[in-house]
Amino acid sequence: MLAGVLLLGGILAGCAGRPAAPTTAQPTVAQPAAPEALSPEQMKGWMDEGRTYTLVDVRTQEEYDQGYIPGAVLIPDSELIARAPEKLPDQTATIVVYCRSGRRSAAAAQALVEAGYTNVYDLGGIINWPYEITTP
DSSP states (O other), rough: HHHHHHHHHHHHHHHHHOOOOOOOOOOOOOOOOOEEEOHHHHHHHHHHHTTOOOEEESSSSHHHHHOTTTTTOOOOOGHHHHHHHHHOTTSSSOEEESSSHHHHHHHHHHHHHHHTSEEEEEEEEGGGSSOBBBOO
8 A cells, every 4th residue: 555655646746747748739810811813804704794793993093094994993002901991891792903914903902801801803914904995
């Protein structure tokens, strides 16, 4: 019996002397999905089908005045997040973003995703749009 008490005491003393294992697990935070790329051909198909979407031109007013894709609304990239609640109130609606070459549209589409919009597409640049362009 004495041996059992000594054995139990040794086990307890050994456990008490061990430092706790460090915790390395970080809480999982869901990352927003990246915006999907949309080709001009896909966009033209959506237009021809009559699909519901909001087409957002994130260029400057001057660029927009030179020509834009029919149906596009102008929200310059520098104003996008500030004006999004007013101009794009439904965060689940389909939103397609484009600019001149694709650089601003990629950043703007990502900013919308990070702001909570869940159905965002990046059309890229109007320079790759082979279809009709209109002017104000």
